[in-house]
Amino acid sequence: MDDVRNRILDNVKERLDRFGFKKTTMDEISKDCKISKKTIYEHFKDKEDMVTCLFVRECHKAMEIIFSHMGEIEDPLEKLIQLIRTSVWYFREDIFITRLLKNDEALYSAFLSRKYHALIDQEIISIIAAIIREGKEQGKFRDVDERVVAYAGFKLFQAFSYMRTGEFDEEKDRQEYYTNVLIDFVINAIVKK
Amino acid sequence: MDDVRNRILDNVKERLDRFGFKKTTMDEISKDCKISKKTIYEHFKDKEDMVTCLFVRECHKAMEIIFSHMGEIEDPLEKLIQLIRTSVWYFREDIFITRLLKNDEALYSAFLSRKYHALIDQEIISIIAAIIREGKEQGKFRDVDERVVAYAGFKLFQAFSYMRTGEFDEEKDRQEYYTNVLIDFVINAIVKK
DNA sequence: CCCTTGTAAACTATTATAGTGTTTTAGTTC
DNA sequence: GAACTAAAACACTATAATAGTTTACAAGGG
Structure with missing residues (x-):
């Protein structure tokens, strides 16, 4: 689902904008968009890939x-x-x-x-x-x-x-x-x- | 020196306002105000004490x-x-x-x-x-x-x-x-x- | 010279975090 | 309702970061 992907990225964008790369954690992202960390890692290889996609x-x-x-x-x-x-x-x-x-x-x-x-x-x-x-x-x-x-x-x-x-x-x-x-x-x- | 103490607290205030307690690190504070971590710990018992003082x-x-x-x-x-x-x-x-x-x-x-x-x-x-x-x-x-x-x-x-x-x-x-x-x-x- | 004061950096114990499995739950199809 | 699917929830590990300490050292001041 491209929808989910975008919802994740929306949250990443917000966190990144507020706290920057280092201070943004995967757990926070997963809590933010109520998606399990596992699922996030199905959409993106790793944290860097996620941010790059954003x-x-x-x-x-x-x-x-x-x-x-x-x-x-x-x-x-x-x-x-x-x-x-x-x-x-x-x-x-x-x-x-x-x-x-x-x-x-x-x-x-x-x-x-x-x-x-x-x-x-x-x-x-x-x-x-x-x-x-x-x-x-x-x-x-x-x-x-x-x-x-x-x-x-x-x-x-x-x-x-x-x-x-x-x-x-x-x-x-x-x-x-x-x-x-x-x-x-x-x-x-x-x-x- | 009360001056140093206040300089530290000024930086703590800024960091805390931007990033909150958890995302604010002692190393950052010490770098921010160019004061060694040691000195900070001479002015404040620990992180919580520091924030409380602020x-x-x-x-x-x-x-x-x-x-x-x-x-x-x-x-x-x-x-x-x-x-x-x-x-x-x-x-x-x-x-x-x-x-x-x-x-x-x-x-x-x-x-x-x-x-x-x-x-x-x-x-x-x-x-x-x-x-x-x-x-x-x-x-x-x-x-x-x-x-x-x-x-x-x-x-x-x-x-x-x-x-x-x-x-x-x-x-x-x-x-x-x-x-x-x-x-x-x-x-x-x-x-x- | 010694004494203070503070820095820089190394160090440790603890905690947090990225990333992976494993189990549960919820929803769907037959 | 059984069988299946997808995602959430939870648990786990290895690694990295962090609070707090210790050590070595430098600069000044008497």
Whole structure:
């Protein structure tokens, strides 16, 4: 049952987010979701595998959502703006994925740390690069190195998503403002004058 | 050195608030405040003693602050209002003490749980009771059972402090509003018409 | 020099935890 | 209701982590 698997992962996500890898125990997980430890080990090889599966799931979910918000748009510029908007929004909504991208060590065991944190990073960067290439081909964007610019852009709105940490939500409009500044900045950097 | 002691307790407070008693280790504490484990055990008998000392310290701090905001006021009614205001404010400011009063089990080992959670409870209730008695003697308050009413009052504004959990701070004025309703309610319950 | 004060690190006894069997229970099909 | 199935509950082990202790050592202060 994929249902059970996801229920387990939901609980793992919560625990991991609160306590980190080391302080999260299998017994707690099994109590949390009222599933016997034995069953958990039927779904996942071991603790690390379980956490890895969670990472993969979360990354896919993020990608799907970001994609689905970009689906019908044709113009590469509009596409890019939408991508930034959705990403910033989603990263703000889901603290966990933000920490994952931030490579927050508490979430991982030492082993996992290097292996999986770049999972979405690369994928999103590729998408951005593709959009930029499209814009270049249509003569709308300047002739920039799309990989490098995509990387820079990604790191930028990643940084903007992190900003949330520690702040309160009275800042909601300021968030909006920052996002717009970011979009403006990126657009000006690549669009032909 | 009382300074060192407090530095240790500050770190314990932070860890305890984040991870709870069981998930907080002595090694972490010693690393956190760059004090050797040996030294920690010179200041505190054991882990439970350490946490108990933190509780006592936090309770005293709370009492001092609540007292100091009430110092000069003469009129028992004004005194009571000020007491409510300060308490609600302070409990909101300091999540830790709120959890302590709430008897949040994660903070304690099983042993401590019952022994210390009523520390401030009783003290604050006594203060409230004293104020009510004062008001009665001055003929300003109705002839209520001061202990019981004090208990009820305390439980009430405790509940109002807890409300914070999970909400965002856009609610700041609503907090103010609730506090006023609470004051109004309590006052009407005890003041002579 | 000695004495204090504290750190760093090694060490032990105890406990907790990951991971595996084994037994019970609950639900389902025949 | 018997026979079967899947998962929960429980018990168990080997290993790792942790509370608490001890030892060796370093820095300062008289």
